[in-house]
Amino acid sequence: MEYLDFELPIKELEDQLDKCQIIGLESDVDVTNTCKQIEKKLEETKRKIYKNLTAWQRVQLSRHPNRPYTLEHITTLTKGTFLELFGDRNFKDDKAMIGGLGQIDGQSFMLIGQQKGINTKMRQYRNFGMANPEGYRKALRLMKMAEKFGIPVVTFIDTPGAYPGLEAEERGQGEAIARNIFEMCRLKVPIICVIVGEGASGGALGIGVGDRVLMMENTWYSVISPESCSSILWKSWEYKEQAADALKLTSADMKKQKLVDDIIPEPLGGAHYDKETTFKTVEQYIMKAFNELKDLSTTELVSQRMDKYSKMGEYKE
Numbered sequence: 001m002e003y004l005d006f007e008l009p010i011k012e013l014e015d016q017l018d019k020c021q022i023i024g025l026e027s028d029v030d031v032t033n034t035c036k037q038i039e040k041k042l043e044e045t046k047r048k049i050y051k052n053l054t055a056w057q058r059v060q061l062s063r064h065p066n067r068p069y070t071l072e073h074i075t076t077l078t079k080g081t082f083l084e085l086f087g088d089r090n091f092k093d094d095k096a097m098i099g100g101l102g103q104i105d106g107q108s109f110m111l112i113g114q115q116k117g118i119n120t121k122m123r124q125y126r127n128f129g130m131a132n133p134e135g136y137r138k139a140l141r142l143m144k145m146a147e148k149f150g151i152p153v154v155t156f157i158d159t160p161g162a163y164p165g166l167e168a169e170e171r172g173q174g175e176a177i178a179r180n181i182f183e184m185c186r187l188k189v190p191i192i193c194v195i196v197g198e199g200a201s202g203g204a205l206g207i208g209v210g211d212r213v214l215m216m217e218n219t220w221y222s223v224i225s226p227e228s229c230s231s232i233l234w235k236s237w238e239y240k241e242q243a244a245d246a247l248k249l250t251s252a253d254m255k256k257q258k259l260v261d262d263i264i265p266e267p268l269g270g271a272h273y274d275k276e277t278t279f280k281t282v283e284q285y286i287m288k289a290f291n292e293l294k295d296l297s298t299t300e301l302v303s304q305r306m307d308k309y310s311k312m313g314e315y316k317e
Contacts, residue, residue, distance in 0.1 A: 001066060001272075002064070002065050009049070010042065013041060013042040013045060017039060046268055046269060050269060053218075054241065055241075056226060056240060056241040056245070058250050059226060059249070062218055062219045062220055066272035067272045068279070069116050069117075069197070070114060070115045071113075074156065076275075077279060078103055078111070079103075082111065084098060085100045087138060088137035089141060090134065091133075091137075091171065092134055094131050094132050095125055095126050095127065096163070097113075097115075097138055097207075098115050099142040104286060107287070107290065108151050108152075109152055109154045110142055110146035110151050110154070111154050111155075111156070112143070112207055113155055114129045115158075129159045129198075130159060130161060130203065131159065131203065132168045132171065132173070133168055133171045133173045134171070136162075136176040136177055136180050136207070139180060140179065140183055144183070146189055147188050151189060152189050152191070152290060152294075153187070154194065154286060155191070155193045155207040155208065157195045157196065157197070157198075157207060157208055158196050158199075159198060159199070159200060160200050161201040161204075161225070162202055162203035174202075177203075177205065180207065181205060181209055184209035184210070185209055185302075185305060187302075188301070189301075190290060190296075190301060191210035191305075192210055192212045192286055193207070193208050193210035193212070194264070194282065194286065195215045195216060195221055195260070196271075196282075197219055198219070198220060199215075199219060199222070200224070201222075201224060209309070211289075211301065212262070212289035214261065214263075214285050214286070215251040215260040216263075217251055218270050220244075220250060221249060221251075222247045224247070226241070226243040226247060226249075227240045227243075229247060258312070259312060262285060264282055266281075
């Protein structure tokens with residue numbers, strides 16, 4: 001397990017507990033009471049730390065290297081039924097965007113999401129989860145296929161943003177994202193979006209328009225990352241914590257502003273501490289959302305989706 005800077009008190013107590021248990025195993029000394037005291041203190045420390053997380057600390061948790069990425073979510077939720085589909089039928093297959101058919105709890109879904117990679121080699125292969133235009137065009141091709149066969153769509157959002165390289169701009173990055181937003185607004189099947197990590201900028205919005213948008217507890221959703229915001233406003237990344245607070249990018253902030261529909265709770269310490277529980281919870285929320293949408297007619301589905309997004313940004317003084 002890797003630890004973030006604010007988790008170091010937890011690491012110290014876990015190290016103490018490990019040493020205490022080793023002493024008990026390798027000697028005749030009874031360390032039961034000592035271990036129980038450390039366990040109690042460890043639980044109290046965890047609750048104290050994770051109950052009072054700042055916006056920046058939640059950003060850090062969303063990027064935790066042990067956190068489950070999109071492909072792990074899909075593989076676990078579909079229990080071996082996932083069939084990956086490739087290519088945008090125009091340029092090439094974008095490895096940062098994955099998609100295909102699979103079953104969750106016996107129901108078929110078109111599953112689409114950004115994949116970051118679990119180590120340095122895989123991150124380079126996946127372009128760190130930053131999709132090119134062909135990635136968004138592949139996603140749209142799969143959504144249109146789902147629409148043709150009446151299959152609901154689930155998207156998993158986890159990206160630091162769409163790829164900003166010259167070649168991406170030459171192939172129409174802005175147009176590809178705009179086209180996806182336009183087409184998702186009127187897609188004739190249920191769309192459920194789940195933010196499982198970072199939800200940054202247009203890169204997230206390109207697969208983020210849905211009838212239900214669910215956000216995991218320790219994730220963020222914003223037009224810009226705290227570091228980039230800090231560099232623009234203060235010409236330095238040193239103010240990223242202040243920027244994170246000002247951006248109101250946490251799940252609680254998003255729910256309060258009615259920009260997401262529900263928050264998926266995570267185990268104490270984050271999704272990576274208990275992946276089995278995390279996957280079960282995500283499955284429950286996806287199926288709950290699907291059951292709310294499955295009986296709606298095409299007209300009702302699209303109309304409600306349009307109304308939902310038309311109301312965003314309204315406020316009264």
